[in-house]
Amino acid sequence: MHLANYLGYLHKAELHLAEAFRKVGEGHAAEADVYHTCNTLAKQCEAHAEMLGPFVDRYDEEKPTEPDRLYHELFDETRSGGLGLLRDMQDLYLMSHACDIAWTMIGQAAQGAGDKELLKVVDSCEGQTATQIKWLRTRMKQAAPQALLVAS
Amino acid sequence: MTDPIAQPWGTRTPFGRGGEWPVRVDQFLEEGLSEGDVDRWVQTASILHSNGDALDIAVKDGRMVGVRGRGVDRVNKGRLGPKDLFGWQANAAEDRLKQPLVRKGGELVEATWDKAMDLIVEKSKGLLEEKGPLAFGFYTSGQLFLEEYYTLSVIGKAGLGTPHMDGNTRLCTATAGAALKQTFGTDGQPGSYADIDHADAIVLYGHNVAETQAVLWMRMLDRLEGSNPPELVVVDPRPTLPAQRANVHLALNNGTNLALMNALLHELIENGWYDEEYVQAHTVGFEALKGAVADCTPEWAASICGVSAEDIRKTARIIGNAERLLSTALQGFYQSHQATAAACQINHLHLLRGMLGKPGCGVLQMNGQPTAQNTRETGADGDLPAFRNWDNVDHIQQLADLWNVDRMKIPHWGPPTHAMQIFRYAEQGSINFLWISATNPAVSLPELSRIREILSKEDLFVVVQDLFLTETARFADVVLPATTWGEKTGTFTNTDRTVHLSEAAVEPPGEAKHDLDIFLEYAKRMDFRDKDGAPLIKWEHPEEAFEAWKECTSGRPCDYTGLTYEKLRGGSGIQWPCNEEHPEGTERLYAEAIFNTQTEYCERYGTDLLTGAETSEMEHRAMNPDGRAIILPAAYTPPHEQPGGDFPLRYTTGRTIYHFHTRTKTARAPQLQNAAPDAWVEISPSDAETLGVGEGDVVRVESPRGAMEAKSRISGIREGVVFAPFHYGYFDQPGGDSPNGHPRAANELTITEWDPVSKQPLFKVGAVRVRKVAGSAGESAPAPTNTASAPASNSSMPETTGGVKA
Numbered sequence: 006m007h008l009a010n011y012l013g014y015l016h017k018a019e020l021h022l023a024e025a026f027r028k029v030g031e032g033h034a035a036e037a038d039v040y041h042t043c044n045t046l047a048k049q050c051e052a053h054a055e056m057l058g059p060f061v062d063r064y065d066e067e068k069p070t071e072p073d074r075l076y077h078e079l080f081d082e083t084r085s086g087g088l089g090l091l092r093d094m095q096d097l098y099l100m101s102h103a104c105d106i107a108w109t110m111i112g113q114a115a116q117g118a119g120d121k122e123l124l125k126v127v128d129s130c131e132g133q134t135a136t137q138i139k140w141l142r143t144r145m146k147q148a149a150p151q152a153l154l155v156a157s
Numbered sequence: 158m159t160d161p162i163a164q165p166w167g168t169r170t171p172f173g174r175g176g177e178w179p180v181r182v183d184q185f186l187e188e189g190l191s192e193g194d195v196d197r198w199v200q201t202a203s204i205l206h207s208n209g210d211a212l213d214i215a216v217k218d219g220r221m222v223g224v225r226g227r228g229v230d231r232v233n234k235g236r237l238g239p240k241d242l243f244g245w246q247a248n249a250a251e252d253r254l255k256q257p258l259v260r261k262g263g264e265l266v267e268a269t270w271d272k273a274m275d276l277i278v279e280k281s282k283g284l285l286e287e288k289g290p291l292a293f294g295f296y297t298s299g300q301l302f303l304e305e306y307y308t309l310s311v312i313g314k315a316g317l318g319t320p321h322m323d324g325n326t327r328l329c330t331a332t333a334g335a336a337l338k339q340t341f342g343t344d345g346q347p348g349s350y351a352d353i354d355h356a357d358a359i360v361l362y363g364h365n366v367a368e369t370q371a372v373l374w375m376r377m378l379d380r381l382e383g384s385n386p387p388e389l390v391v392v393d394p395r396p397t398l399p400a401q402r403a404n405v406h407l408a409l410n411n412g413t414n415l416a417l418m419n420a421l422l423h424e425l426i427e428n429g430w431y432d433e434e435y436v437q438a439h440t441v442g443f444e445a446l447k448g449a450v451a452d453c454t455p456e457w458a459a460s461i462c463g464v465s466a467e468d469i470r471k472t473a474r475i476i477g478n479a480e481r482l483l484s485t486a487l488q489g490f491y492q493s494h495q496a497t498a499a500a501c502q503i504n505h506l507h508l509l510r511g512m513l514g515k516p517g518c519g520v521l522q523m524n525g526q527p528t529a530q531n532t533r534e535t536g537a538d539g540d541l542p543a544f545r546n547w548d549n550v551d552h553i554q555q556l557a558d559l560w561n562v563d564r565m566k567i568p569h570w571g572p573p574t575h576a577m578q579i580f581r582y583a584e585q586g587s588i589n590f591l592w593i594s595a596t597n598p599a600v601s602l603p604e605l606s607r608i609r610e611i612l613s614k615e616d617l618f619v620v621v622q623d624l625f626l627t628e629t630a631r632f633a634d635v636v637l638p639a640t641t642w643g644e645k646t647g648t649f650t651n652t653d654r655t656v657h658l659s660e661a662a663v664e665p666p667g668e669a670k671h672d673l674d675i676f677l678e679y680a681k682r683m684d685f686r687d688k689d690g691a692p693l694i695k696w697e698h699p700e701e702a703f704e705a706w707k708e709c710t711s712g713r714p715c716d717y718t719g720l721t722y723e724k725l726r727g728g729s730g731i732q733w734p735c736n737e738e739h740p741e742g743t744e745r746l747y748a749e750a751i752f753n754t755q756t757e758y759c760e761r762y763g764t765d766l767l768t769g770a771e772t773s774e775m776e777h778r779a780m781n782p783d784g785r786a787i788i789l790p791a792a793y794t795p796p797h798e799q800p801g802g803d804f805p806l807r808y809t810t811g812r813t814i815y816h817f818h819t820r821t822k823t824a825r826a827p828q829l830q831n832a833a834p835d836a837w838v839e840i841s842p843s844d845a846e847t848l849g850v851g852e853g854d855v856v857r858v859e860s861p862r863g864a865m866e867a868k869s870r871i872s873g874i875r876e877g878v879v880f881a882p883f884h885y886g887y888f889d890q891p892g893g894d895s896p897n898g899h900p901r902a903a904n905e906l907t908i909t910e911w912d913p914v915s916k917q918p919l920f921k922v923g924a925v926r927v928r929k930v931a932g933s934a935g936e937s938a939p940a941p942t943n944t945a946s947a948p949a950s951n952s953s954m955p956e957t958t959g960g961v962k963a
Binding site: 045147 | 570768772
């Protein structure tokens with residue numbers, strides 16, 4: 006059964022996303038809203054990982070071997086300035102999408118396995134991940150014209 | 158008449174539920190004058206608070222010599238508050254700006270209008286060529302007139318094409334607008350002041366009405382002292398006068414509003430105190446709310462808010478059993494974190510009880526400033542005029558047709574740029590031109606040391622248009638002397654949608670120009686054109702601007718098409734919508750419980766209350782509210798900056814009845830200035846004891862951002878909370894524009910953070926520490942003794958009075 010692998014992947018991806026949100030928040034702390042919202046969302050991702058924990062254990066027969074490639078490819082350190090903010094948020098956007106689709110997959114598997122408890126976790130988390138994506142999109146749309154057209 | 162400084166609310170004229178509020182005409186004339194000496198009375202309304210008190214200016218020998226309330230007006234029935242009675246004297250202050258100033262060799266020197274406008278236009282044209290419209294920002298006010306805002310809005314949106322426009326209304330009323338859009342689909346106050354006459358329960362959420370709107374409190378006091386008085390609930394950490402009269406006073410910790418709201422909603426649902434039929438027929442989202450507040454018991458909220466669970470239950474019982482419920486909200490909710498989330502829950506209480514659009518059943522999401530409603534309506538705050546939706550292409554096309562410009566000219570790719578973001582772009586150097594009209598960000602924005610740095614930037618060209626050399630004007634490259642209320646003509650709209658005409662009474666001083674004429678002159682010199690090559694702005698006078706605005710509002714919720722200057726002259730102010738269908742205006746919105754949430758009509762598709770993430774048109778269509786109100790719950794989260802460690806106390810800022818904004822006018826009216834001549838800090842008796850601070854001792858209050866020093870008032874404020882009034886800056890201090898070693902502005906300490914939805918800065922949640930730096934020298938704090946800043950215990954300190962001049 007590969008569900009364990011996928012659970013492990015999402016668990017790790019949520020933790021990496023949390024870390025990335027924190028890094029972007031810190032790296033762009035002068036953008037007060039980015040700083041605070043990123044920290045709020047980092048906590049949300051950590052809570053997701055915590056809720057997944059028991060299921061990782063329950064289904065864990067073999068340790069997941071899949072690395073979270075996105076995090077390692079995208080997140081060494083944050084960039085600076087208006088354009089840097091856009092690029093960093095774009096990376097967060099990709100990472101949160103990886104979580105989003107993983108939630109969908111795990112939701113499907115939970116349906117198939119008839120695991121109501123897991124389904125409950127998916128229900129309460131996947132909406133928040135979707136909102137994270139919406140926020141990134143909103144904030145990037147706001148920042149793009151200024152960063153791409155007039156910022157030095 | 159009594160001394161209006163000592164007794165700002167005057168004598169009572171009690172009336173019973175459903176009765177007519179009696180007329181009481183208040184008047185003040187210069188010493189030695191009587192009515193017989195007055196040459197003529199000129200119609201206007203107050204612009205020193207948001208109530209919209211109608212009054213006439215007394216003119217003698219071409220000079221203002223006094224004011225009289227208009228008994229015929231629905232808003233105040235003749236009554237005036239202390240700022241109405243005395244504030245007009247500032248017009249004639251000797252230090253009015255009378256000529257433009259331009260910066261030369263680092264100094265501001267007098268210049269001709271021609272020279273000053275040339276400079277502005279030369280800079281604008283160069284920058285437009287070099288960087289385009291996104292390098293321009295406009296920061297306006299809540300004190301100009303509708304005609305001026307609309308003209309500015311068209312210049313910004315269709316002349317230059319910049320989305321970077323906002324007003325200081327961002328600081329006072331943005332949350333009211335955001336909450337109304339979220340729940341009801343568009344901005345627009347559901348209720349009416351007359352709901353006070355009919356209510357059997359009134360709940361004030363973070364709204365010290367006695368000091369923000371003195372005349373509205375008179376109306377409530379008259380109900381409280383008449384037959385069948387309403388029950389009164391007050392949510393406020395300070396012992397305000399309404400709190401002292403309340404059946405329940407919830408003196409909660411600042412920063413915990415949403416926890417309280419969720420517990421109240423929990424109680425209503427738990428006890429079945431809601432109108433199931435109304436909720437079914439007229440709302441979407443109830444089930445989500447039910448789930449979200451299921452665990453929000455009064456005990457849970459009590460532990461967060463620091464009030465008793467029993468008082469929360471008592472409040473819920475009053476709300477749940479009222480037959481005519483009136484709720485009002487202001488800065489205690491709007492300037493806290495989770496501002497829009499908390500304000501929306503007030504709307505939800507009314508939706509659950511089905512109490513909207515009927516006499517006594519109203520929500521008043523208040524405005525802080527006199528003409529803030531017009532800043533919001535016209536789009537001078539960045540929104541699109543007449544509550545149009547920036548994300549709806551048809552709405553943009555309507556404006557493009559109206560203005561005869563290409564749709565692409567009008568910035569509509571995202572939500573408008575809010576004030577804090579405009580200043581951030583200036584800080585980063587991508588905005589290089591900032592035109593500030595009729596406001597004073599060097600005192601009123603958070604974290605002042607940062608704001609001063611931004612305004613001083615070499616690569617930022619600052620234009621300031623004002624009456625006086627304010628703190629902000631001292632940072633300007635060009636200062637334009639403007640006229641004000643009583644010297645110019647126009648209209649403005651108060652919190653409950655009442656439109657008033659304000660006519661010129663006297664000639665302006667020196668070369669001061671009307672704000673409208675300044676904007677028109679800029680448009681002319683910039684040669685803004687429509688797509689057929691005709692001038693973009695097609696009006697020259699206030700009345701023509703008003704007619705153009707009417708056309709813009711046709712078919713929108715704020716429909717002005719039935720109004721004319723002539724109709725507004727002589728009688729009472731009139732509430733919009735006023736059109737063919739409602740020729741005498743409209744007292745209450747949503748009487749039929751059909752809300753403005755149709756996807757094609759609404760002003761906003763919605764926002765996530767935690768993050769501010771925008772809802773898309775598709776998502777809105779899928780939800781299909783179609784005229785039903787939208788219920789959107791939110792979970793309580795603590796403020797980001799919590800008291801503890803080095804900064805153990807909660808910090809909140811606010812106003813006093815005697816001053817407005819940064820005292821630009823009220824400091825120049827002697828009766829008002831003397832009533833509250835200098836800054837102070839309010840501390841609770843137990844905190845004062847711990848800190849070893851006595852009445853009148855000088856204390857230093859520090860936050861991670863900065864510090865202020867002032868005399869301490871030991872007041873009845875909640876333990877653990879420190880209050881400072883935000884009115885006091887440096888224009889009348891040695892520093893001029895900055896502390897110069899003597900910081901006293903409350904905003905030296907406040908945090909650069911804002912509500913994710915309304916973008917309103919957080920002036921009421923922060924952490925500070927306090928220490929004594931000097932003794933009292935036998936003098937008490939300069940704080941009024943007859944308001945929320947009254948001393949906690951009986952003392953021998955002199956009482957606040959107006960003296961002979963009042």
